[in-house]
Amino acid sequence: MTERVLFRERQHFRQIWLWLLLLAIALISWLGAVQQVVLGMPFGANPGPDWMVVLIALVFGTAFPLFFVVLALQVEVRGDGLHYRFFPFHLRYRRIGWNEMSAYAPVSYSPLSTYGGWGIRWGAGGKAYNVAGNLGVRFCLADGRKILFGSADPSGFAEAVYMASGIGADPSGVCDNAHRPPV
Numbered sequence: 001m002t003e004r005v006l007f008r009e010r011q012h013f014r015q016i017w018l019w020l021l022l023l024a025i026a027l028i029s030w031l032g033a034v035q036q037v038v039l040g041m042p043f044g045a046n047p048g049p050d051w052m053v054v055l056i057a058l059v060f061g062t063a064f065p066l067f068f069v070v071l072a073l074q075v076e077v078r079g080d081g082l083h084y085r086f087f088p089f090h091l092r093y094r095r096i097g098w099n100e101m102s103a104y105a106p107v108s109y110s111p112l113s114t115y116g117g118w119g120i121r122w123g124a125g126g127k128a129y130n131v132a133g134n135l136g137v138r139f140c141l142a143d144g145r146k147i148l149f150g151s152a153d154p155s156g157f158a159e160a161v162y163m164a165s166g167i168g169a170d171p172s173g174v175c176d177n178a179h180r181p182p183v
Contacts, residue, residue, distance in 0.1 A: 003078035007160030009151055011073045011131045013118070022065045029061035073131050075149050077160040082139070084149065086120055086129055096139065096147070098165040103140040105170040106154035110134060115148075137161070140170070 032043035036053045043053060067088075074093075076083040081097040084090075109115075111130055115123035118130050126146025130136060136150040137157045151157045158169050 003080050005076050005078055006164050007075075007077035007157055009073075009075045009153065009157065011150065011152065013068050013071055013131050015132060018068070022068060026061040026065050029057040029059075033057035033061070071131075073129055073150065075129075075151070075157070077157065077164050079164055081164075082149075082161065084129065089120065096141065098167065100141050100143075101139055101165065101167065102142045103170040104158065104161055104167070105138055106151075106158045107136060107138045107148070108134055109136065109138075109148065111150075118150075 033053050033056070035041050036043040036047060037050045047053070048056075070088060072087045074085050074087060076093070081095045081100075083093040083095050085093045109125065109128075111118055111121075111128070111134060114125045115121035115128040115130070118132065121128045121130070125138070125148060128136075128148040128150070130148065130150030133150060133152065135152070135154045136148050137154050138146060138148045140146050149157070162168060
């Protein structure tokens with residue numbers, strides 16, 4: 001039986017600076033391959049063999065940018081819990097059941113100083129899944145773990161969690177004193 005989805009968010013890496021960097025790397029890779037393999041002029045002061053130049057162009061000029069095209073954080077709030085995956089690292093959704101959660105709160109955070117960047121990160125604030133921005137929802141689990149999910153709509157995300165779980169948001173946003181009596 002499929003649970004009804006109360007909230008769904010899919011985020012991709014769409015930062016301009018990232019795509020300019022990826023484009024520059026891809027362009028240099030392919031220009032080097034064309035210069036050395038097609039035009040017969042060595043690329044660089046100490047050129048590698050043609051097969052290596054082509055391999056580098058395929059990896060950094062094609063595979064790496066395609067990886068960032070398919071990379072996506074997907075979050076769903078359903079009646080039985082929070083379902084998430086960071087594709088292609090997680091091929092199937094992972095679930096945090098409502099009975100595993102002690103508190104949650106919409107938060108503003110610093111991806112760089114708190115978690116060291118974007119993606120799947122570990123830092124002082126626990127584990128984070130984020131792709132852009134500085135807004136999200138932090139979940140405090142009954143076992144003491146903290147997990148943050150970046151979100152473009154943290155209020156809608158938190159409201160859906162409340163509707164599905166019946167657990168109110170922690171107004172402090174910290175979750176340090178979060179506890180839930182055993183059921």
